[in-house]
Amino acid sequence: MNCVHNKRKSGDIIVTVLIRILALVGIMVSMTPASATIVYSNDFETNTNGFTTTGVGTVPAGVSFTKWLGGDKSLHHGSSTSLSLTGLSVGTVYNVAFDLYLGGTWDGSGAFGPDYFQFSTSSAGFLVNATFVNDFPIGGGSGKTQTYSDSTPLGDGGEFIGRTGADVVLGEPIYYFGHGAGNPLLSFTATTTSEILHFAAFDYQQRVDEFFALDNVVVSNEDAPVPEPATLALLSLGVICLGFNRRKRR
Numbered sequence: 001m002n003c004v005h006n007k008r009k010s011g012d013i014i015v016t017v018l019i020r021i022l023a024l025v026g027i028m029v030s031m032t033p034a035s036a037t038i039v040y041s042n043d044f045e046t047n048t049n050g051f052t053t054t055g056v057g058t059v060p061a062g063v064s065f066t067k068w069l070g071g072d073k074s075l076h077h078g079s080s081t082s083l084s085l086t087g088l089s090v091g092t093v094y095n096v097a098f099d100l101y102l103g104g105t106w107d108g109s110g111a112f113g114p115d116y117f118q119f120s121t122s123s124a125g126f127l128v129n130a131t132f133v134n135d136f137p138i139g140g141g142s143g144k145t146q147t148y149s150d151s152t153p154l155g156d157g158g159e160f161i162g163r164t165g166a167d168v169v170l171g172e173p174i175y176y177f178g179h180g181a182g183n184p185l186l187s188f189t190a191t192t193t194s195e196i197l198h199f200a201a202f203d204y205q206q207r208v209d210e211f212f213a214l215d216n217v218v219v220s221n222e223d224a225p226v227p228e229p230a231t232l233a234l235l236s237l238g239v240i241c242l243g244f245n246r247r248k249r250r
């Protein structure tokens with residue numbers, strides 16, 4: 001008896017799990033964006049088209065033999081670079097991805113600071129407005145803190161240890177905004193057909209001490225998710241099965 005009961009019980013569990021997976025797959029597939037169109041992309045290997053500054057350089061030295069905008073230390077205290085976008089569709093959401101390299105001894109919120117990196121767009125305002133630390137030893141040993149974390153790019157969530165949210169490449173912090181899982185994707189909704197993206201540093205010290213550089217700047221628009229008929233059918237089946245399963249268990 002027990003054996004039959006157990007078999008039925010495990011059978012029920014398997015059916016329940018399968019139904020839930022089916023429903024989950026239906027929901028996940030239905031939420032996949034229909035398509036994304038890249039409206040701007042630059043790795044700064046051959047040009048700085050669209051930007052107001054042209055200085056490039058390879059950083060971090062010996063780690064990644066790739067050119068970065070500002071890698072020649074041309075972007076530092078009080079300086080900035082802007083990207084002009086044209087031909088945008090009003091009301092469309094655009095995603096901005098870029099890699100941010102922080103060179104030198106950024107000091108965060110305290111002494112010899114505050115050291116800010118700021119990213120804003122003409123319609124959305126600040127999307128990143130936070131202090132950053134690049135100190136030693138890595139892991140907060142210096143006691144310096146920053147207001148940036150992946151969940152608080154506007155620097156409004158308290159203080160965090162140095163390099164929070166960064167990938168540390170041979171001791172140098174690189175922030176992969178919108179590139180790779182877990183990194184915040186920044187976006188704006190176009191209110192006109194043109195937009196200015198503004199990247200700036202406001203730090204206490206000079207270029208010999210602190211600078212920043214950008215790479216892999218990609219702007220894309222994400223069309224509204226449109227569930228395909230087959231997906232809708234799958235989703236409906238999942239919901240129906242869920243309902244049936246719930247009723248059966250009552």
Ligand SMILES: [Ca+2]
Pocket residue numbers: 043044045066067068215216
């Ligand atoms: Ca590059």
Ligand SMILES: [Ca+2]
Pocket residue numbers: 104105106107112205209210
């Ligand atoms: Ca410093």
Ligand SMILES: [Ca+2]
Pocket residue numbers: 105106107108111112113114115203204205210
């Ligand atoms: Ca500083």
